[in-house]
Amino acid sequence: MTGYAGLQVLLLVPAVLLFVLWVVGGVLMVVWVGALLLAVAVPGTRALANLHRRMASRVLGHPLPAPYAPLAGLSPIARLRAVALDPMTWRDLGWLVVTSTVGFALSLLVVLLLVCVVTWWVWWYASAPLMRLRSAIDRTLLSPGTTERLSQRVQQLTETRADLVDHSAAELRRLERDLHDGAQARLVALSMSLGMADSMFASDPEKARRMVSDARETTTAALGELRSVVRGIHPPVLADRGLAGAVEALALDMAVPVDVTAALPGRPPAPVESAVYFAIAECLANIGKHAAAQHAWIRLDHAAGVLRAEVGDDGRGGASAEAGTGMRGVMRRLGAFDGTMMVSSPVGGPTIITLEVPCGLSSPRTTPSSGPV
Numbered sequence: 001m002t003g004y005a006g007l008q009v010l011l012l013v014p015a016v017l018l019f020v021l022w023v024v025g026g027v028l029m030v031v032w033v034g035a036l037l038l039a040v041a042v043p044g045t046r047a048l049a050n051l052h053r054r055m056a057s058r059v060l061g062h063p064l065p066a067p068y069a070p071l072a073g074l075s076p077i078a079r080l081r082a083v084a085l086d087p088m089t090w091r092d093l094g095w096l097v098v099t100s101t102v103g104f105a106l107s108l109l110v111v112l113l114l115v116c117v118v119t120w121w122v123w124w125y126a127s128a129p130l131m132r133l134r135s136a137i138d139r140t141l142l143s144p145g146t147t148e149r150l151s152q153r154v155q156q157l158t159e160t161r162a163d164l165v166d167h168s169a170a171e172l173r174r175l176e177r178d179l180h181d182g183a184q185a186r187l188v189a190l191s192m193s194l195g196m197a198d199s200m201f202a203s204d205p206e207k208a209r210r211m212v213s214d215a216r217e218t219t220t221a222a223l224g225e226l227r228s229v230v231r232g233i234h235p236p237v238l239a240d241r242g243l244a245g246a247v248e249a250l251a252l253d254m255a256v257p258v259d260v261t262a263a264l265p266g267r268p269p270a271p272v273e274s275a276v277y278f279a280i281a282e283c284l285a286n287i288g289k290h291a292a293a294q295h296a297w298i299r300l301d302h303a304a305g306v307l308r309a310e311v312g313d314d315g316r317g318g319a320s321a322e323a324g325t326g327m328r329g330v331m332r333r334l335g336a337f338d339g340t341m342m343v344s345s346p347v348g349g350p351t352i353i354t355l356e357v358p359c360g361l362s363s364p365r366t367t368p369s370s371g372p373v
Helices: 002-010 012-030 032-060 076-085 087-115 120-142 146-200 205-233 236-252 270-291 325-335
Strands: 258-263 296-303 306-313 340-344 351-358
Touching: 012 032, 012 087, 032 087, 032 120, 087 120, 146 205, 236 258, 236 270, 236 296, 270 296, 270 306, 270 325, 270 351, 325 340, 325 351
Parallel strands: 258 296
Antiparallel strands: 296 306, 306 351, 340 351
């Protein structure tokens, strides 16, 4: 605690400098110098605020979000407008004032209690509560308010709905292409072969029989392609054996050994089950293509109303949630159910991908579609 307090005392220097930049920049906004000063003050304040968010998260034991308005791809004028209209900008400014006064006093008190010979015993009892109070102040000022959270939620739902519509349209196009190029082409060839065989039975029965035999093979191939299309929509093994059994089947198809541990007292809703299944399948495909792993594992559990799947491997690491369309597709699938994907993949490994989807579980004796979402 004293280390954090000492660091926060030292951070008073950049806090005061940033506050001065805000004040001088605001006064000089009538000339271009003020805009330049604020162009330094805003990102500097955000960086300092994010550092305090991380420190407060360690003290309080849970992360503090930093939901700033996105600025990527905006012109300088549009970026300036977005920053000015972002409520978090003004929350940061208010926090800067408080952290330079009340926050500094609390952190300094913790340090002084330790170095003072007379009051060192007070530090033993007071340091932790004082630092928790300081972190609670940071949490209150740096966390989004109710209005910001609702606005974020509306924006998130809008983006999720748009992504889901785009994903559904892409899936329909894929199914149409698979049916047109695969099963439909084979069925057309089958129809032509049977027609030719029918016309040859009188003149060349032997050749007609060979054509019927070839048509039978074409029928088998067409059925195989139709089954493949059906598996891409909703795998039969998922409907028959549930998520745990379907994931075990995926693991058996891997070239590397995969340990599967499942603790699911019931079945998730069918749409959630399907989304998590395909997400795990994509993660396993990436392990096979890129990880160079010797061993992998999958863990499934459900606690506190959240279905959680962990997919890990001992490969080379360096994976990113933004790398490749497959992982972005996973995030879109899970996002439709308010799900999240977290990737931990330092260079050298291990890679651990955690998928979480809030949902209930149905009774093991009922179908997953009857379970609450």
